[in-house]
Amino acid sequence: MCKADEGHEHEHNHAHTHANGHTHSHPHSHEHTPGTRVRVEKDVLGKNDRLADYNRGWLAGRGVLALNLVSSPGAGKTTLLERTVRDLADLSPTVIEGDQETDRDAQRIRAAGCRAVQLNTGVGCHLDAAMVARGLEELNPAIGSVVFVENVGNLVCPAMFDLGERAKVVVCSVPEGDDKPLKYPHMFRAGRVVLLNKTDLLPYVPFDTERFIEGVRQVNPTLRVIPVSALRGDGLGEWYDWVRAQATRRLPAPV
């Protein structure tokens, strides 16, 4: 830092020079090499969003409904899907599995009699639209079918990434606690429907369903909550009706 009243000649390579004894009072924070400003004004997620739009077009062209299942790890997405793909076999479902490592979930889905593609994100904490584009191409779902995308178990990051899906389905389970909507509001805001899973455990764990629903309403008043037990089958009829309603909506209106 240059003291203004010392009057020394400083050694910086300025464009202007000062005579000996000249005092200047400005601090030394000015730009030495002012650069050129370049206006950018680009959304950081723009590339992902464009790829998501590409996926949406790809899916619409084939009349395929894609649903993006998001939850924390262990909420029961795979168990839910094992049952769903069996019970909705008439919709020719297929599954894109996203996990950091292993193809364990894809194996479970295949064992349930359904085609599945496993995507491994490695260190990545979510699926993005580019990964799903590759997954869709490999999966090659039938015209008019339903694709379930099981995202990486993570209640934070997948909320930000549009994959080109029709809707995000949030799976939240009773043992996680009734405070999750307010603690992870981005995910509950991004979702279209919440499956409150593992309701068979309600007698054994402290969980206030009303408090959970109240939290959901605060974050996203239009979000529908469907209590289910993927293990026991409770409430799945309502979930299947919801999927079927979405599947009907995917077809273009008759001319």
Added chain:
Amino acid sequence: MHELGITQEVVSLATEHSGGRRVTRVVLEIGKLSGMLPDSVRFCFDLCAEGTVVEGAVLEIIETPGLARCRVCGGEVPLDRPFGQCVCGSTDLEWLSGDELRVKELEVV
């Protein structure tokens, strides 16, 4: 930690718009409701910029406050988290600002 991937995207955008010149400053707008932590982005930035034309650049973050309009009464509701309640009692809010995640400008030499 989606901030790492997002920050990589910030560096890519800056590189794309640099015209091959060295980037000395990146101005990034992060809305309060965007789900991004400015500190995490700062933490990742130098790491992501390493070995690119963005290496050594100053990251300037503009934080935009959250603002919503109530869908029931039309009133404006300031938000500092991604949900809130209007004075009329409604939680049905349309976001007006605060979800920005945008590279605004660069300085290149």
